[in-house]
Amino acid sequence: MRHLLSTSELSRDAAIDLLDISEDMAAVADRENKKLPTLRGKTVVNLFFEDSTRTRISFEAAAKRLSADVINFSAKGSSVSKGESLKDTAQTLSAMGADAVVIRHGASGAPAVLAASGWIDAGIINAGDGTHEHPTQALLDAFTMRRRLHGAGSRGKGLDGVSVTIVGDIVHSRVARSNVWLLKTLGAEVRLVAPATLLPVAVHTWPVTVDYDLDHALGESAPDVIMMLRIQQERMNQAFFPNPREYSNVWGLSNARWIGLPATTLVMHPGPMNRGLEISSAAADSPQSTILEQVANGVSVRMATLYTVLTGNREVHA
Amino acid sequence: MSAPRFLIRGAQIGSGSATDILTQGNVIAAIGSGLDSAGAEIIDAHGLIALPGLVDLHTHLREPGYEQSETVLSGTQAAAIGGFTSVFAMANTNPVADTAGVVEQVLALGEAAGYATVRPIGAVTQGLEGMHLAELGAMASSRAQVRVFSDDGKCVSDPLLMRRALEYVKSFNGVIAQHAQEPRLTEDAQMSEGEVSARLGLAGWPAVAEEAIIARDVLLAEHVKSRLHVCHLSTAGSVEVIRWAKARGINVTAEVTPHHLLLSEDRAETYDARFKVNPPLRRREDVLALREALADGTIDIVATDHAPHPSESKECEWGAAAFGMIGLESALSVVQESMVETGLFTWDDVARVLSITPARIGGLASHGQMLAVGAPAEITLVDPHDRQVFTTDRLAGQSHNSPYLGIDLPGRVMWTIHQGYATVAGAKLIATDIIAAQAEEVRRG
Numbered sequence: 001m002r003h004l005l006s007t008s009e010l011s012r013d014a015a016i017d018l019l020d021i022s023e024d025m026a027a028v029a030d031r032e033n034k035k036l037p038t039l040r041g042k043t044v045v046n047l048f049f050e051d052s053t054r055t056r057i058s059f060e061a062a063a064k065r066l067s068a069d070v071i072n073f074s075a076k077g078s079s080v081s082k083g084e085s086l087k088d089t090a091q092t093l094s095a096m097g098a099d100a101v102v103i104r105h106g107a108s109g110a111p112a113v114l115a116a117s118g119w120i121d122a123g124i125i126n127a128g129d130g131t132h133e134h135p136t137q138a139l140l141d142a143f144t145m146r147r148r149l150h151g152a153g154s155r156g157k158g159l160d161g162v163s164v165t166i167v168g169d170i171v172h173s174r175v176a177r178s179n180v181w182l183l184k185t186l187g188a189e190v191r192l193v194a195p196a197t198l199l200p201v202a203v204h205t206w207p208v209t210v211d212y213d214l215d216h217a218l219g220e221s222a223p224d225v226i227m228m229l230r231i232q233q234e235r236m237n238q239a240f241f242p243n244p245r246e247y248s249n250v251w252g253l254s255n256a257r258w259i260g261l262p263a264t265t266l267v268m269h270p271g272p273m274n275r276g277l278e279i280s281s282a283a284a285d286s287p288q289s290t291i292l293e294q295v296a297n298g299v300s301v302r303m304a305t306l307y308t309v310l311t312g313n314r315e316v317h318a
Numbered sequence: 319m320s321a322p323r324f325l326i327r328g329a330q331i332g333s334g335s336a337t338d339i340l341t342q343g344n345v346i347a348a349i350g351s352g353l354d355s356a357g358a359e360i361i362d363a364h365g366l367i368a369l370p371g372l373v374d375l376h377t378h379l380r381e382p383g384y385e386q387s388e389t390v391l392s393g394t395q396a397a398a399i400g401g402f403t404s405v406f407a408m409a410n411t412n413p414v415a416d417t418a419g420v421v422e423q424v425l426a427l428g429e430a431a432g433y434a435t436v437r438p439i440g441a442v443t444q445g446l447e448g449m450h451l452a453e454l455g456a457m458a459s460s461r462a463q464v465r466v467f468s469d470d471g472k473c474v475s476d477p478l479l480m481r482r483a484l485e486y487v488k489s490f491n492g493v494i495a496q497h498a499q500e501p502r503l504t505e506d507a508q509m510s511e512g513e514v515s516a517r518l519g520l521a522g523w524p525a526v527a528e529e530a531i532i533a534r535d536v537l538l539a540e541h542v543k544s545r546l547h548v549c550h551l552s553t554a555g556s557v558e559v560i561r562w563a564k565a566r567g568i569n570v571t572a573e574v575t576p577h578h579l580l581l582s583e584d585r586a587e588t589y590d591a592r593f594k595v596n597p598p599l600r601r602r603e604d605v606l607a608l609r610e611a612l613a614d615g616t617i618d619i620v621a622t623d624h625a626p627h628p629s630e631s632k633e634c635e636w637g638a639a640a641f642g643m644i645g646l647e648s649a650l651s652v653v654q655e656s657m658v659e660t661g662l663f664t665w666d667d668v669a670r671v672l673s674i675t676p677a678r679i680g681g682l683a684s685h686g687q688m689l690a691v692g693a694p695a696e697i698t699l700v701d702p703h704d705r706q707v708f709t710t711d712r713l714a715g716q717s718h719n720s721p722y723l724g725i726d727l728p729g730r731v732m733w734t735i736h737q738g739y740a741t742v743a744g745a746k747l748i749a750t751d752i753i754a755a756q757a758e759e760v761r762r763g
Contacts, residue, residue: 008517086634107637108519111591116588118635130637132519177519200516201524
């Protein structure tokens, strides 16, 4: 795997390989010495055009556990307002000898542009681009589901037949897109629940079922996993929904809705959460909640991604 | 009486049979087989097709104000190499072409360059801001004799202002060329809204934002009995609206760009910003509907929307890139590929949509006449049998933001004759100083 730009380019075998390597990496975290020498001498650049402390420190921890040298390059603001173009930034990093670039950018497709440009020879890892994708988030979500559902017997398995309901601002969500493609590849059944304003008009072309009504969706059959997405309150100013209260009443995972779910339904959230808006505290802090595991698993999945991109592991076919 | 200039031997005029064409001064003096050269320069045109010099109703020459992208000189050189002998220059320069002074300046720059007749388009509203009418009358009565008015790049979205503009230009037989884009429905829009935009996470530009404005405008044109021209149709729905309006007798004409006849939205999948354009590339179904509409006359003309940008405006992330692609140098090849090679068009049809009708819409009497004795010597000779990968070698303008680089395209303009002199000979551009001198000579008479 030369780059990781989108989960849509991962075959089932490649995705399962990545999740299995993540298991190996997670095992390292349980050892007294958490550090592996694997990427000694390699340079990983965290190129963040948007603030995201969580994702950046997760990648940083992952790279350091593999003994890579880490450079954090915060280029906040768009390339235009900052005055330096993506091209110049990439060529600068190339001149510094970056082996992998972990890029977070506000513009959809910026990692793909970097990977295709010829400006830099490094492996490119998409750490979230605009409203496009966030592949390592989807991988860590899948990893978390697989561990909860299959425990020690996770290796080699997909998520066949697992029902996953994703609720919230789908149209603006890179997490939702990456999850839809990856979950489909791994055999899960995905349902999206949101007001029509927060779904792409072409959502019927996606391999999912759609429901505008959360109570109806949960009433039909309780999902194995419910994933709540962060809602941005500014959206109400663009007429996506009337106000946070109405959103919360109709599409939030309230206490009442959470209590109605079976104890086996996993509650997920990519963070950061708006407690009381899209998710109640009781749901977020419940035993079914995987929210902190998602953070821990993020490091393992990112170690696996860096390892695969930087060592050109031939067993992983993108 | 001027001397014979060119004897074009064996060219096929449009869809007709091969013949000779003799030019004298800046007119066609004789047509027939076995003409006597009488001292004229002989052009061996066997196998070539002769078309009336091409006319582009929609070009961005960028001067004044954006000379890093294009100038009147470089843009008309691009025009010449593409077989165009006249271009209509859009008003979104800096300063905006919203006064007699600016349009006369652009006209004069075109005359001095000499590669093509440059007809300035005047802005509809001051500064393209959509608030107050520009001095349409002053531009119409200026030396530039502006007849086409457009805020292209922006839509005249205020319905009352659009109504007034349509009414006002009736006094000098003008036409409003509308860039149909409902602004609220396209805020931050990056590409056509649909399956591909949903997947790529790019904000969508819905077809309805174009169709709703066209529907409104044809009804306004009917109400005030004026003349409307719709720029760059991009959707199947827009075709239906125009078809309905024409059936109703509304005085409307419509254009399509070469790129909307060939390329579809899936080109955005690599986030290569050369394919970022406004209106955006649409679905394959739209491309096919536009071809059919051009073939059946619902769409009247092809116009390039040649939009040069410097490389830094395209070598970047999609969201930061400028909208637009160049098109003058490739237009004829793209029309051949999408319309002639598909059997939808004869070469007479090509002459109609790329020369005769655009000249008529723009009120340009000196161009767009069938090649006949007494017609102006505005002639394009194209080799339809040529087929090769389109490269930057084919570009003559200042910018390289062509979506066709690396794509196999048919046809090559071998000669372009403008005002009786060659601007392109053997597919090569004639030097700037020679053309300027020839143009000067024509002006002196």
